[in-house]
Structure formats: structure tokens, C-alpha cells
Amino acid sequence: MGCDASVLLNSVNKNTAEKDGPANGSLHAFFVIDNAKKALEALCPGVVSCADILALAARDAVVLVGGPTWEVPKGRKDGRISRASETSQLPxxxxxxxxxxxxxxxxxxxxxxxxxxxxxxxxxxxxxxxxxxxxxxxxxxxxxxxxxxxxxxxxxxxxxxxxxxxxxxxxxxxxxxxxxxxxxxxxxxxxxxxxxxxxxxxxxxxxxxxxxxxxxxxxxxxxxxxxxxxxxxxxxxxxxxxxxxxxxx
Ligand code: HEM
The missing domain is CATH 1.10.420.10 (Peroxidase, domain 2)
Incomplete structure (x- = not known):
């Protein structure tokens, strides 16, 4: 686990992904990230990771509701593994x-x-x-x-x-x-x-x-x-x- 956008991966075949794990039942609006990704891929394909998009979206969400802003360090890579069972490691x-x-x-x-x-x-x-x-x-x-x-x-x-x-x-x-x-x-x-x-x-x-x-x-x-x-x-x-x-x- 880490800030690697593993939470965005869909479940496939026998693997139930994090987003479908018990602790993540309230996560929604994944389409917002999909839209940002589509716009970025159209402009500069293969450059901005989903993990960076997620970190930037979290920052923007805080700013939009009256919180502080900050410069998000970029360059995160996306993970290839997402397991529902690992959500048990969340506090x-x-x-x-x-x-x-x-x-x-x-x-x-x-x-x-x-x-x-x-x-x-x-x-x-x-x-x-x-x-x-x-x-x-x-x-x-x-x-x-x-x-x-x-x-x-x-x-x-x-x-x-x-x-x-x-x-x-x-x-x-x-x-x-x-x-x-x-x-x-x-x-x-x-x-x-x-x-x-x-x-x-x-x-x-x-x-x-x-x-x-x-x-x-x-x-x-x-x-x-x-x-x-x-x-x-x-x-x-x-x-x-x-x-x-x-x-x-
Ligand atoms: C200290 C450890 C943490 C615990 C045990 C915890 C636990 C939880 C739980 C149980 C919920 C409600 C889920 C539900 O019933 O739908 C929740 C919601 C939430 N948590 Fe935490 N959390 C922790 C840390 C954090 C951190 C670090 C952040 C962000 C900086 C955060 C931001 C939020 C937000 C924004 C919600 C509301 C989500 C919504 O409206 O759907 N939490 N948290």
C-alpha cells in the first residue's frame, strides 16, 4: 500500500480490488479522476500518473471547501496490485x-x-x-x-x-x-x-x-x-x- 492509486483499480476475475473491500464502501465519484486522466492523456500521453492526479484532486478538494493550498510534489508511479484483503491494514x-x-x-x-x-x-x-x-x-x-x-x-x-x-x-x-x-x-x-x-x-x-x-x-x-x-x-x-x-x- 501507499499513494500509488491502487484504490482506483477495478476488481478483475478472481481478484477483488481495494475499492470493493469492506473499509472502502463509501468511496465514489471515480469518474472525476477518469475525466482528469482522459484530459491529460489527450494532451500529454503517459506523463501524469493516476496517483499524482489523486493527490492533486485531494488538494483541490480541500481548497474548494475553504482549506489551505499547497504545492503537491509530483512524480508518483501507479501500483499494479490492489487487494481488498489489504484494507484490513487501514486504521x-x-x-x-x-x-x-x-x-x-x-x-x-x-x-x-x-x-x-x-x-x-x-x-x-x-x-x-x-x-x-x-x-x-x-x-x-x-x-x-x-x-x-x-x-x-x-x-x-x-x-x-x-x-x-x-x-x-x-x-x-x-x-x-x-x-x-x-x-x-x-x-x-x-x-x-x-x-x-x-x-x-x-x-x-x-x-x-x-x-x-x-x-x-x-x-x-x-x-x-x-x-x-x-x-x-x-x-x-x-x-x-x-x-x-x-x-x-
Ligand atoms: C486516524 C485514522 C483514521 C481513521 C480510523 C479514519 C476512519 C474513518 C471512517 C470510519 C470514516 C467513515 C466511513 C464511513 O462510515 O462511510 C472516515 C471518513 C472520512 N475520513 Fe477518515 N479516518 C482516519 C484518517 C483520515 C485521514 C488521514 C483523512 C484525510 C486527511 C481522513 C478523511 C476522511 C474523510 C474526508 C471522510 C469522509 C468521507 C465521506 O464523506 O465519504 N480520515 N474516516
């Missing part, structure tokens, strides 16, 4: 701080990177399945995660029925899911974050201090986010420049 929303720390450090990312990159949760939506363990049968003594604000727990329970069979039910990560801001960090401090992995950022004094810093300044958060996302997106490992982002050459 889980139920992870505690030690598990998150380990998962990030395996990829050369620090606790500072963890706090800054988790700020990506200022955008978007989560399905009930990603936080259900916090709102029902949490543990032997608590039905609801005691670190979750009771009013958030109540509203999540009403949106997510006991038998989680309402397709697409869930909640936005914060009340401004299409604005890149530091609301996410303010919510963590109030016990109003969705995932255990968000709440976990309060566990260590070092990470909690960073959450507080980012909650008081969008600028400080933005600078840290840019620094860490450049670092994360330079984890590479591809071999080729694909002609079509959905299939290997």
Missing part, C-alpha cells in the same frame, strides 16, 4: 491511541501527523457502522461510551436504528461537512466526536495539547495539516504510469 475507527500510534509509525508518521491528519474529519459523512460500537452495547458496564456527550449519543441512536438496516444512515463528521475548518477539534474537546479514534486523541497529554491548539486556531491547524499531508502523500511504491486509472497497463 480502524475503534482504535485506541496506542493502536493509532503504531499504525501511523509503521508508515513513518508521527503522533503530530496523526492529530493533524485526523482533522480531515472536518469533511464528509460517516455510516452508522463506523460508530455503532459506541452507542449500543459499548461494554459490560456501559451501554453508551461514557466519553461521548449524552446529547450526541441520543441523536446518533435515533438516526441509527438498533438493527442497522437503513441503507446510508449515518451522520456528518461535524455540522459543517463541506467546509474545511477547525470545528472538528472543538467538538473532540466537548466529547462530540464520532469515532473512538477521534476521542482517543485526548488520551496522551501531547496529543490533547495539539487538539487544543488546533481548536483555538484554524491557521495553526491548516499549517500542520499541509505539512503532514505532504508527508503522507509521499509514501509511494508504484511501478508505472497507467493509461486508464481503473486497469493496469
Amino acid at each position: 480502524s475507527p475503534t482504535f485506541n491511541i496506542s493502536q493509532l500510534k503504531q499504525s501511523f509509525s509503521q508508515r513513518g508518521l508521527s503522533l503530530d501527523d496523526l492529530v493533524a491528519l485526523s482533522g480531515g474529519h472536518t469533511l464528509g459523512f460517516s455510516h452508522c457502522s463506523s460508530f455503532q460500537s459506541r452507542i449500543r452495547n459499548f461494554n459490560a458496564t456501559h451501554d453508551i461510551d461514557p466519553t461521548m456527550h449524552p446529547s450526541l449519543a441520543a441523536s446518533l441512536r435515533s438516526v441509527c436504528p438498533k438493527k442497522n438496516n437503513v441503507k446510508n444512515a449515518g451522520a456528518t463528521m461535524d455540522p459543517s461537512p463541506t467546509t474545511f475548518d477547525n470545528t472538528y477539534y472543538k467538538l473532540i474537546l466537548q466529547g462530540r466526536s464520532l469515532f473512538s479514534s477521534d476521542e482517543a486523541l485526548l488520551t496522551f497529554p501531547k496529543t490533547k495539547n495539539l487538539v487544543s491548539k488546533f481548536a483555538t486556531s484554524k491557521e495553526t491547524f491548516s499549517k500542520a495539516f499541509v505539512n503532514s499531508i505532504i508527508k503522507m502523500s509521499s509514501i509511494t511504491g508504484g511501478q508505472e504510469i497507467r493509461k486508464d486509472c481503473r486497469v493496469v497497463n
